[in-house]
Amino acid sequence: MHANNKWYRQFCGALVAVFLWAAVPMPAAQASVVGTDASVQIAQHAQVKQRLHQLLARDDVRQQLIAYGIDPAEADARVDALTPAEAQRLAGRLDDLPAAGSDLIGALLFIFVLLLITDLLGLTDVYPFTR
């Protein structure tokens, strides 16, 4: 009886220890370090925006914008206001852009893409499918 009692107390002690351990909140530290995926997303967003700004800074693009009655500074401001999803959508099209001063087909493609971008920025309304 005595030995049994001792075993019983030890068992209960262990049980209490387990409950106490479980009741201790997990360190919140793990939760409040922001993960690398966030860093990567922010960097991607910044890179896309930078590309858009570089595009808008090109002389030929600026001239086109002005020809369409668009203030280049306004275009820049709207690029800054794009959400990551919107910016990403544009980025997919940017690779199709020809280098400055290329041939006629390149120029046509260029105007197409330019209008697409201004459309997405809400500056023009040429392509209904971007809505």
Add this chain to the structure above:
Amino acid sequence: MRLTRYALPLLAVLALGGCASLRPVPMPEQVPTEGETQVPVTFFPQEKYQCGPAALAMVLDWSGLEIEPADLTVSVYTPSRKGSLQPAMVTGARRRGRVAYPIHGLDALATELEAGHPVIVLQNLSLPIWPRWHYAVAVGLDPATDQVLLHSGLTPQRRMGLRTFMNTWRRGESWGLLVLPPDELPATADALDWVTAVSGVEDAGQARAALVGYRTALARWPDYVPAWMGLGNVRYGLGEPATAKAAYRQAVTLDPGYALGWNNLAQTLADLGEHQAALAAARRAVALGGPYRDEFELTLEEIEK
């Protein structure tokens, strides 16, 4: 069934006949004109519909892992689709501590093969209306004959004309996948793409491999802030707050406006018992704000308690 088997190639020929792309595809400039490029990759023949596991096993084996296609079937192959989806190929590599790095286009493919990196390529061997998707491993280029060398299906070093290859590859959006050990950068490496790929390894729970990946990034791009963040996060996750602190500190030194860096530094300092410094860093993160402002405020609240 039989009809489609014969009708499709015929259709393919007809469709190609009207296509302007019959002009030869020029070999990319980075390929030397003499002698063929060939990466030594052990060939694994595929089981039925198992081109995904076979292709992944070949590049994983090349990267230094001992592996058979059968080991990969469960994690890569989707029975209902009788195939392997691209994301499954990517995660299949990450789960084994390898960096899965997608590339696009012939120039990148040639550059990587030239650097001795085999590339998994996704081809559509048929036409878009009746796709027959296939993974092969590109192991070489032969400029003398304008051919691509592929470990494909049951054939090692299958030679395919560059034009045919490009037609089948373009239908797969010219998607290629490098599977590299974390200390080996792609020849076409871009800092953000590499760190993105390594963060996938980190998410797959391969902390040690991710650590090596971030270190490799920093050896090439010592000032690249997201790589310092990744290094800090992995070390933090491994329970090494002191070394994590140093990495976060480096990130905010390089870019004092980097709110994420301040937040993670704050948390680490708090863990280390440096209360005042933690408070200052957390306040800085909140002041900088941005899309993770809520998290920053939570950090600050917990430190203020």
